[in-house]
Amino acid sequence: MPVPPSDAPDLPNAKFFYEFNDISEACNLKTSQSPSGRSHCVCLRGNPLSITIAPSTPTELPLVSMPSRHQASVAKKDLHRPVYIGDSQGLRETLPTLKTTVSGQEPMKNFETLPPLPAHGQPLMFADLFAGCGGLSLGLSLAGLNGVFAVERDKMAFSTLSANLLEGRDVPVPQFEWPSWLERKAWGIDDILEQHPLDLSRLKGKVHVLAGGPPCQGFSFAGKRLESDPRNQLFEKYVEMVKAIQPAAIVLENVPGMKVAHKAKSWKEEFGLTKVKPHSYYDKLVESLNSVGYEVLGKIVDCSLFGVPQKRPRLIVIGIHKDLAGHLRGGANRAFELLEEARLNQLQELGLPEVVSASEAISDLEIKHVGTRPCTDPSSRTGFLELAYKGPRTHYQTLMHQGSDGSMDSVRLAKHKPEISERFMRIIQDPECVRGGLMSLAQREKYGLKKHRICLMHEKNPAPTITTLPDDVLHYSEPRILTVRESARLQSFPDWFQFRGKFTTGGKQRTKECPRYTQVGNAVPPYLARAIGQAIKLVLKEAMATANQQTITEPEQEILAIA
Template identity: 40%
Template sequence: MRFIDLFSGCGGLSLGLLNAGFTGLYAIEKNPDAFNSLKSNLVTPSQSLTNCFKWDTSEIPLKNHDIHQLLEDKCNFLENLGHKQVVDLVVGGPPCQGFSTAGRRDPDDPRSQLVYDYLKVVNLVQPKFIIMENVKGITYKIKSDSPSPAHEIKLKLIELGYLPITFIEDASIWGVPQQRIRFILIGIRFDQIKSQLSNLHTNEILEISNQFSPIIKSKLEEFACKFKKLKGLPEIVNVGEAIHDLKTQCNSKQTYPQINATDINSKLFFQIASRNNIINNPYIRLLRKGLEEDYLPSGLRLANHNENTLKKFSKILQDVDCPEQKFKYNLRRRTTLPKPYLENEIYTKKLITKVLDKNLPASTVTTVPEDMLHYDEARILTVREFARLQSFPDWYNFQGPYTTGGERRKHSCPKYTQVGNAVPPLMAEGLGLFIKNELSHIIKKIFFPNVTAL
């Protein structure tokens, strides 16, 4: 099956689909940093990835593209792809800042309108299936007198000839060591069902969608269990299993050897010199498949915390396990530290820091490194540790700056942001295999037993 990835970011969704045996045609991403990460890892064949993109540069140059400009310049080409039925699947996660409950939920945020550009491409290339991933907030009303964005998208898809199947999914069911709650939409073109859906009214199709969505979700979760067994993964992968070998200190708090960071020409930043205290668990084996035992991945630069920050982080790590402090402030790992605790004990108004629990999956990885504190070291995570929690393999390298601020933030997409915005590759691979190997059988056997699904 051939796919196009829209708003592809650094390539998490594409990587998963390529691993599932799909053929990548194009990946559309506006930001050059994020696109260069995808390009350097997924377009050129390598020992780590033999199934890479089959990009036809004669029509769409191999570079970052703004989807508005693409629709304007390549409308005829995209429409021709639809006429020839070249594309089987369109996927993507349109920017979600306007929908996220963590933000201002601004209905006029121009990034919220990009989801409709996604639908314009779908209308032109007419894929058999679509996958859209977004934040759970897309299912909530932004204005009390208007439907949720998710409902509007479903209506538009029905108008375009697709049955929308929607549900909320936790990425951890695919073996991702992270409780990442996301809205998933699977669109099925009417003729793939061979029913008379096109003759029904929109409300009737919506009713079918609402009836089928929980059934498809249940079947998907059953498949996720099989997927994890196929990968040799346990039912739940925790933080400790994902990043234990990238610690800077041993249990006696002695510091492991460090070297100057290899990704920056500065003697002020350091990284660990080798993987330490290695426990060869199934998750690590999966992410390091094909790599030498002593292979040290990129993205290990440690934050250069000042003394005051180190003292604050050390106190948080001590307090979060202290019975008295836990009772006094209701402190818990994996949840936002309470405002009274931060103001009275840490003397800060920052409200988003969470402490990881090594025995559980992480909470949602975001684009802000300060959102997560290591489970037993007084520091934030490295880019590679973020990538491990997102299920990126160790050979995957991220391009661009580590972090940015101020005016540069408007134009660059630092590595932390790329990783935090990505669809976890393991989840993407599982979704791809479900559509490729299971969905048509489910349509035929359960929902339309009297017709033959394609």
């Protein structure tokens, strides 16, 4: 095919000429053109796939003269850039990049620059950004992925992650394969991007999945939803990390509010005088990730459908490298189809019903069953009591207790004043108080509650959303708030998972520290993350299998356009 010298700026003329010569010689076609001379076109006489693009006289090669087996396959060369073909004044076209091996026996494949994935039998490797205490990391590890590193700025939260996934404990999941160049400490994502750009770039092909959940307080409907909240900008750092590492797949978890635009409508929008739609941070995220090579889709899922005993709607964003997404039926949406398959498989594998109730999750932690004793947790102040655990009572509790040595931490009980406990008991016994939902203004006024958000649990239903504030939720049968361990159970953290740091904090420190209640409330439920990890494994396997199966097998299609 003719390639005028002036029309192929991305491919040196001499290089193209010699590559063209390789094909010609292998096909017994003689040519005496030099790199600077007029270009030739080759076609097969009688082959319907042979075409001539550009006004030039083709050299015909009889179909019978083709060798039964290619004598010298074209050497692998850098042919990844599109080549423009046509004459210097007329037609230009762009052909897909192809690597061609002529053969009468072997199928021909359409090779693309696909993200490197591990060899057969080797696990996918992931990194976790904004990792918190490690809920997302734990779930991906339970799904069979291996962690490389995790980024978390808060020292308490990172200490918890480290205790479970970095320090070599005998636990049912693999420990992180932490890189030698990265100090094992609490890092801010901006610090790593600034101090280790070259090290991060060397992780290309070694980190296959990049996960993360940027802080959600600026998006959350439970908060003030300030557009100026600096935490709202952290997803941009996530995108920078994606660009640096270029994984095969990305996963991002956040609150549904990320999909809602913060910007108030202008008067023009109020009167329908403009069709410009305000952008949410989700919209901005999709645009940013699309610009760095990913097909992205986000959907809101209910965690309670994944075996998590908690009504917790979350926005799950999955991105697939475009070179892989092109081989998936439905693109990134295929990941959510496989997530549904993974959800059903997970319930079956774990032997869980469609819905796990609050009492099925934490009835073995009721005071009336286990009793109390003085708190022995080294991070607790004196004067507190803790639950004296005796063992699981339901199937879900048995699952949570697997891998534990019989004990667990974070079972310290809140120290309520007598009048507070009495008020809570009246609420529990009041038939007019709605269970499982937020108390109404009238109910809060009736009991002198100043908090605008307080919920009495329903023992037969999944718990309400566990937040970072321990007094948001009241126990369904005992006049108290939940322990950290009970909150963790409702998030699907196993009992062997240790929590470190303070139990609570207050005042000005609330925005600076991440104590245990906050760690649990901010976490991605591990059972949700486990299903996501299974879906990512399936979607990458399917994309690669489809890419490898896209072959041309008919004899009359043995010659492809060389560009």
